[in-house]
Amino acid sequence: MRKTAAKLLTVAALATSIATVAGGTAVADPAAGVTPRAIDFVGVGSDTTQALLNQLATDYNASLTSSTAPRVYSWDAIPTGTITPKTGATAITRPNGSGAGINALNANTNATVDFARSSRGPVATDPTTDNFVALAKDAVAWAAKSGGNAPANLTTANLKDIYTCTVTKWNQINASLPNATIKPFLPQTGSGTRSFFLTAINGGVTALTPGACVNSSVQENQGSDTLLNDVNAVVPYSVAHYIGQVYFGKGSGADVQGPLTIRNIDGVVGGPVDTTNKVINSNYADTQYGRVVYNVFRKDDWAPAVDTTRAATLRGIFGDGGWFCTNGTADIKSFGFLPLDFGCGSVTTS
Known part of the structure; x- marks a missing residue:
């Protein structure tokens, strides 16, 4: 059964101005010359949210003080061709769109892809092994x-x-x-x-x-x-x-x-x-044309049976009370999305 979907469609009361984005300008794909490490969290998929994820990743990475802490990187939906998402991964066809991103997530392990950007919620054909983690509101x-x-x-x-x-x-x-x-x-x-x-x-x-x-x-x-x-x-x-x-x-x-x-x-x-x-x-x-946008994770990575520091770090970035939900509001607004008044970081399953 889908959970939390109705609640996620409520939007935050918004100020009449947009806050200035911290951390500078986002880049498309990992910056030139940067190959994400095996320990980093790497995403692919939706065109709609790619620019926002680039900015959130840029700002999150800039907030870290430890060189050994996992960073976040996000590969854009285009141009066509292949990408090697992170060090040690095999090359894959660049996923263009939410469905392609979710397919890539489920066709690989976290040695290649950690999350998929999705501008839709779960549908009946999605595997039950995925968690859709809410990020913001769109229409x-x-x-x-x-x-x-x-x-x-x-x-x-x-x-x-x-x-x-x-x-x-x-x-x-x-x-x-x-x-x-x-x-x-x-x-x-x-x-x-x-x-x-x-x-x-x-x-x-x-x-x-x-x-x-x-x-x-x-x-x-x-x-x-x-x-x-x-x-x-x-x-x-x-x-x-x-x-x-x-x-x-x-x-x-x-x-x-x-x-x-x-x-x-x-x-x-x-x-x-x-x-x-x-x-x-x-x-x-608030009509049927309002939607929540998500990041999609494998359940076994999000909350494994034996929890790990890596899983806790993942939830601490994307989850309820995580960095994106508590520190990313200015970025979310500046890319035209609405912050969720509650439910950011919550999990919806199919």
């Missing part, structure tokens, strides 16, 4: 080109019709919209944002099977993709990632919003983004 909306044919708001039913290809023209949604063909996009199979979005528009039970008109070739949360520079394109988007890109300069290179603006679902008052305070709108976060 998913959809985005479209500024000045294009897409309206400011679509309903859940509209989105389901679009992604099943039942509705293919804008004027089928509203006669005042153009007689133009809608071009729905999704991230690759295995993306947590894809899985979450398809489940949310399908009533929240199981993920919708996309229709033949849907293109699944874009990298999640990259509005710079030339395929999305189209007046008829629509694509799901992490609200936190969008806020980080637009308001706090967290994107760079291809990881920017490009010509896209984020759009509303079901006419939620205030929309997905509280533009005054530059945070996820709490009204929107």
